[in-house]
Amino acid sequence: MKSGFAVLIGRSNVGKSTLINNLVGTKVAITTPKPQTTRRPLQGVLTRDDSQVVFVDTPGVMQKSKDQLTSKLLQFIKDSLKDIDMILYVADPTREIGNEEKQTLKMIEPLTQPKLLIINKIDDSRSKMYIDVYRDLGEEQFDKVIEVSALKGLNTNYLKDWIFEQLPEGEFYYPEHAVSNITKEEQLAEIVREKLFLRLRQEVPYSTHVEVDEISNRKDGTLYIKARVLTTEERYKGMIIGLGGRGIKEIGQSTRKELEAMTDKKVYIDLSVKVDPRWIERLV
Ligand SMILES: Nc1nc2c(ncn2[C@@H]2O[C@H](COP(=O)(O)OP(=O)(O)OP(=O)(O)O)[C@@H](O)[C@H]2O)c(=O)[nH]1
Numbered sequence: 687m688k689s690g691f692a693v694l695i696g697r698s699n700v701g702k703s704t705l706i707n708n709l710v711g712t713k714v715a716i717t718t719p720k721p722q723t724t725r726r727p728l729q730g731v732l733t734r735d736d737s738q739v740v741f742v743d744t745p746g747v748m749q750k751s752k753d754q755l756t757s758k759l760l761q762f763i764k765d766s767l768k769d770i771d772m773i774l775y776v777a778d779p780t781r782e783i784g785n786e787e788k789q790t791l792k793m794i795e796p797l798t799q800p801k802l803l804i805i806n807k808i809d810d811s812r813s814k815m816y817i818d819v820y821r822d823l824g825e826e827q828f829d830k831v832i833e834v835s836a837l838k839g840l841n842t843n844y845l846k847d848w849i850f851e852q853l854p855e856g857e858f859y860y861p862e863h864a865v866s867n868i869t870k871e872e873q874l875a876e877i878v879r880e881k882l883f884l885r886l887r888q889e890v891p892y893s894t895h896v897e898v899d900e901i902s903n904r905k906d907g908t909l910y911i912k913a914r915v916l917t918t919e920e921r922y923k924g925m926i927i928g929l930g931g932r933g934i935k936e937i938g939q940s941t942r943k944e945l946e947a948m949t950d951k952k953v954y955i956d957l958s959v960k961v962d963p964r965w966i967e968r969l970v
């Protein structure tokens with residue numbers, strides 16, 4: 687048997703979470719066009735015959751900033767680099783190499799595990815702009831370069847084959863059919879957070895966190911969910927709720943639609959908004 691941990695690392699928005707979902711074959715991580723969507727090192731699992739790879743999604747590396755959330759996320763990234771079997775560095779060739787790339791490259795420099803540079807978003811015509819720069823970087827500092835589109839699933843089978851080839855001998859870490867390490871409550875909270883990120887502007891999404899208090903099956907077959915949206919400040923609370931409650935209602939509706947498609951059940955979701963600035967401290 688073969689098994690191992692493959693960590694996905696890279697700056698924000700390069701498509702790490704989109705790629706995990708593609709590789710695992712189901713949505714385990716949330717994805718949005720906004721930076722810092724991923725906040726925790728979530729694991730996605732892919733098992734093929736007698737081999738199992740555990741992908742570790744990480745928050746995007748962001749320029750050194752003094753805010754508490756960014757420093758916490760950076761610590762999560764550093765912790766995720768311990769005890770791994772390979773490094774999957776994801777790059778976005780529509781954007782040039784900047785300080786964030788340099789910071790990320792420095793983090794993986796001392797590591798001796800196999801290093802793969804994944805050049806993502808090749809479906810986007812703007813990827814031509816910097817693709818050669820990333821190809822050169824790959825030649826110099828990586829064991830292998832693979833170009834993919836996580837969104838369209840281009841070349842991802844080839845990518846999987848390479849990953850499986852690097853796996854060391856070992857027992858499975860998860861049951862054969864597992865896809866992720868997160869609980870139902872955590873997955874639900876993440877889906878609500880995705881909808882918040884998609885709807886809210888500027889700094890507001892970064893003030894929010896979601897906690898799920900109840901998931902239960904009602905006698906009539908509906909799935910009942912009670913969740914709280916937490917925000918750091920009173921003024922954001924109003925913005926999340928929106929005029930006449932329209933904002934929070936839309937967030938609830940889009941969450942419900944996704945859950946109904948996922949579970950094939952009727953879903954009732956009870957969402958409230960609370961001011962609680964201490965959620966960042968509780969983030970683990
Ligand atoms: N065109 C194109 N867009 C992509 C591709 N992969 C991801 N995206 C888009 O890029 C944006 C960011 O994707 P995410 O998967 O959330 O990126 P991430 O690296 O996980 O970002 P953080 O969690 O914030 O670090 C989303 O709008 C995706 O739809 C791709 O292959 N092609």
Ligand SMILES: [Mg+2]
Pocket residue numbers: 702703704716717723724743744745746
């Ligand atoms: Mg992500």
